[in-house]
Amino acid sequence: MTKAIQDLSRLCVHTITTKPWSLAEAIAGYQKAGVQGITVWRPHIEPIGNEEAAKRLADSGMTVVSLCRGGFFPAETEAQRQANIDDNLVAIDEAQAIGAPVVVLVPGAVPGMPLEEGRRQIADGIAAVLPHAEAAGVKLAIEPLHPMYADSRSAVITLKQANDMAESFKHAHVGVTVDVYHVWWDPELETEIRRAAPHLLTFHICDWRTPTQDLVTDRGIMGEGCIPLRQIRGWVEDTGFDGFHEVEIFSEEYWSVDQQEFLNRITKAYVQHA
Amino acid sequence: MTKAIQDLSRLCVHTITTKPWSLAEAIAGYQKAGVQGITVWRPHIEPIGNEEAAKRLADSGMTVVSLCRGGFFPAETEAQRQANIDDNLVAIDEAQAIGAPVVVLVPGAVPGMPLEEGRRQIADGIAAVLPHAEAAGVKLAIEPLHPMYADSRSAVITLKQANDMAESFKHAHVGVTVDVYHVWWDPELETEIRRAAPHLLTFHICDWRTPTQDLVTDRGIMGEGCIPLRQIRGWVEDTGFDGFHEVEIFSEEYWSVDQQEFLNRITKAYVQHA
Numbered sequence: 001m002t003k004a005i006q007d008l009s010r011l012c013v014h015t016i017t018t019k020p021w022s023l024a025e026a027i028a029g030y031q032k033a034g035v036q037g038i039t040v041w042r043p044h045i046e047p048i049g050n051e052e053a054a055k056r057l058a059d060s061g062m063t064v065v066s067l068c069r070g071g072f073f074p075a076e077t078e079a080q081r082q083a084n085i086d087d088n089l090v091a092i093d094e095a096q097a098i099g100a101p102v103v104v105l106v107p108g109a110v111p112g113m114p115l116e117e118g119r120r121q122i123a124d125g126i127a128a129v130l131p132h133a134e135a136a137g138v139k140l141a142i143e144p145l146h147p148m149y150a151d152s153r154s155a156v157i158t159l160k161q162a163n164d165m166a167e168s169f170k171h172a173h174v175g176v177t178v179d180v181y182h183v184w185w186d187p188e189l190e191t192e193i194r195r196a197a198p199h200l201l202t203f204h205i206c207d208w209r210t211p212t213q214d215l216v217t218d219r220g221i222m223g224e225g226c227i228p229l230r231q232i233r234g235w236v237e238d239t240g241f242d243g244f245h246e247v248e249i250f251s252e253e254y255w256s257v258d259q260q261e262f263l264n265r266i267t268k269a270y271v272q273h274a
Numbered sequence: 275m276t277k278a279i280q281d282l283s284r285l286c287v288h289t290i291t292t293k294p295w296s297l298a299e300a301i302a303g304y305q306k307a308g309v310q311g312i313t314v315w316r317p318h319i320e321p322i323g324n325e326e327a328a329k330r331l332a333d334s335g336m337t338v339v340s341l342c343r344g345g346f347f348p349a350e351t352e353a354q355r356q357a358n359i360d361d362n363l364v365a366i367d368e369a370q371a372i373g374a375p376v377v378v379l380v381p382g383a384v385p386g387m388p389l390e391e392g393r394r395q396i397a398d399g400i401a402a403v404l405p406h407a408e409a410a411g412v413k414l415a416i417e418p419l420h421p422m423y424a425d426s427r428s429a430v431i432t433l434k435q436a437n438d439m440a441e442s443f444k445h446a447h448v449g450v451t452v453d454v455y456h457v458w459w460d461p462e463l464e465t466e467i468r469r470a471a472p473h474l475l476t477f478h479i480c481d482w483r484t485p486t487q488d489l490v491t492d493r494g495i496m497g498e499g500c501i502p503l504r505q506i507r508g509w510v511e512d513t514g515f516d517g518f519h520e521v522e523i524f525s526e527e528y529w530s531v532d533q534q535e536f537l538n539r540i541t542k543a544y545v546q547h548a
Contacts, residue, residue: 111484111500115459148422150459151484151500157459185389185424185431210385210425215486226385226425 002234005245005271012037012065012244013266014204015044018259019250023053025259027060033263037244039065039202040098042091050097057098065244066141066202067095071105073125074118074155081121084108088129096136102201103133104141104177107156109149118155123165126174134173141201142166143177148215159183159192166199175199178236179248181206181219184227190235197239204248205229205274217250221265223273233274245274276508279519279545286311286339286518287540288478289318292533293524297327299533301334307537311518313339313476314372316365324371331372339518340415340476341369345379347399348392348429355395358382362403370410376475377407378415378451381430383423392429397439400448408447415475416440417451422489433457433466440473449473452510453522455480455493458501464509471513478522479503479548493523495539497547507548519548 013035015026023044030038038057045053057064070091075081088103095103107122109115126140133140144162145154156162162176176196181204183189193200207225212218222229233245247266254262287309289300297318304312312331319327331338344365349355362377369377381396383389400414407414418436419428430436436450450470455478457463467474481499486492496503507519521540528536 114502115461146421147459148420148486148489151482151486158461161461185421187389187432187435208425212422212425212489215422215489228388 002230002237005274008034008267008270009036010244011035011267011270012039012063012246013263014039014041014068014246014248016041016068017247017249017266018263019255021259023048024056027056027062029260029263030062031060032260033267035263035267037063037065037246039068039246039248040100041068042094045094045098050094054098063244064098064100065246066102066104067091067098067100068104069106070103070140071122072108074108074110074113074121076110076113081125085125085128088125089132092129092133092136092138095138100138102139102141104143104202106143106145107154109152109155111151115150115155119161119165122156123168126165126169130169130171130173139173139175139201141175141177143179144182146182158186158188159196160188163192163195175201177202177204179204180227180229180232181208184208184232189232193232193235193239200236200239200241201243202246203233203236203241203243204246205233206247206249214252217252219249219251221249221254222247222269224269229274245270276504276511279548282308282541282544283310284518285309285541285544286313286337286520287537288313288315288342288520288522290315290342291521291523291540292537293529295533297322298330301330301336303534303537304336305334306534307541309537309541311337311339311520313342313520313522314374315342316368319368319372324368328372337518338372338374339520340376340378341365341372341374342378343380344377344414345396345417346382348382348384348387348395350384350387355399359399359402362399363406366403366407366410366412369412374412376413376415378417378476380417380419381428383426383429385425389424389429389431393435393439396430397442400439400443404443404445404447413447413449413475415449415451417453418456420456432460432462433470434462437466437469449475451476451478453478454501454503454506455482458482458506463506467506467509467513474510474513474515475517476520477507477510477515477517478520479507480521480523488526491524491526493525495523495528496521496543498543503548519544
């Protein structure tokens with residue numbers, strides 16, 4: 001049986017989780033709530049720039065866990081694929097600037113493009129940016145997304161596919177992200193988490209609500225849904241993973257309430273259910 | 275390359291697709307549109323009863339392809355599980371009454387119940403009703419559902435799991451349904467369709483829209499989305515399957531328009547895209 005969470009020392013929150021807050025507000029709010037890890041979404045850097053974001057994060061003493069998000073490599077045209085690659089190079093620069101050791105890649109997909117072709121373009125995109133990532137000391141985490149996003153967000157659907165792709169690079173700067181929301185249903189999950197041991201870079205948590213009202217923005221707080229979170233965390237930690245547990249919740253409902261109270265619900269739920 | 279559809283001789287429509295229509299209206303409308311196969315949903319029998327439904331279907335000369343739907347076996351309590359089994363016995367009686375050779379099973383799931391336990395209860399439920407199905411000359415088709423329904427509609431998620439379960443019965447009255455909407459994303463789909471050859475009972479078509487506005491009721495007409503329908507049909511027909519192509523579309527949008535015009539769009543799209 002997986003040991004219960006004892007404290008908040010490994011809790012990280014994604015800035016998108018508290019989307020209404022600026023980066024400065026998020027840092028202040030997270031620290032008030034006892035959260036020590038932060039994963040920064042690019043829209044939270046944009047208004048202030050890399051330098052100011054880096055300074056605020058460094059001053060806070062918080063651990064910057066990763067930058068979200070790069071990826072979205074596939075495209076219909078060569079020009080757009082190059083634009084996507086260029087944008088990933090910028091994301092890597094941002095990660096380096098703020099001291100984020102990992103850029104999480106949402107792989108991308110184009111509706112109607114065969115998934116195999118999408119995966120080929122994703123692998124090509126990663127190959128194109130990998131030297132820059134290595135030079136910057138930043139790792140790239142391939143995140144498999146739930147099959148309901150296979151149309152337009154990710155041709156990498158299962159952790160098996162993400163592992164296949166990560167292993168194909170044989171490179172210390174390419175790994176995977178496990179997000180319970182995307183993979184909890186997968187009958188091969190335990191096996192593939194074990195296989196991911198050498199390259200499991202980040203771990204995202206939340207819950208799946210019943211009924212789910214929206215395909216994107218109705219994620220639940222841990223304990224609110226059906227995901228066997230503690231079991232999956234156990235599999236993740238059995239690999240030797242000792243990184244942060246990152247709370248990534250997209251929710252129109254929670255974005256509309258007081259964010260400090262929402263954060264307090266998150267920390268409480270984390271200790272009870274993660 | 276899979277041969278294009280030549281005519282409507284293998285086209286079937288689910289009565290839920292034209293939900294606003296009564297069974298009588300559906301029969302008349304389908305015949306006007308040249309549709310020769312019909313899969314009857316239980317709510318379309320209920321207002322008139324088995325005998326009247328059977329008479330109308332027999333008089334129409336249409337082929338009754340299947341009855342939708344049985345299943346939903348898992349439950350928290352023994353009493354509820356028995357109630358679910360009893361309801362499936364009734365569904366089998368209805369299928370027999372209207373001359374439907376197959377009852378499609380939506381397996382069911384209980385939010386928070388481990389998926390393995392859900393599958394165990396599904397297999398137990400099928401075992402409990404199988405003798406009645408055999409006596410009635412009705413086959414049971416296990417339909418794997420998209421992972422986005424793993425919380426509350428189906429613990430059987432992949433065609434591999436449905437095949438595993440079907441094979442475990444070693445019984446001519448248990449097989450599977452392939453619905454492109456549920457399985458199109460699966461990297462093992464071609465392999466598992468090939469494996470399903472001996473027990474592939476029914477084949478459902480529609481499309482996946484981008485963006486999808488609702489988890490249940492925003493399915494598209496063939497050609498409106500990203501599903502590689504012709505490729506999947508090719509795999510299905512390579513097994514020797516020569517049954518109907520059943521159009522099953524849940525759509526608030528299409529239920530709100532003139533159903534005969536909707537049906538005309540379906541028949542046109544079927545020939546162009548299926």
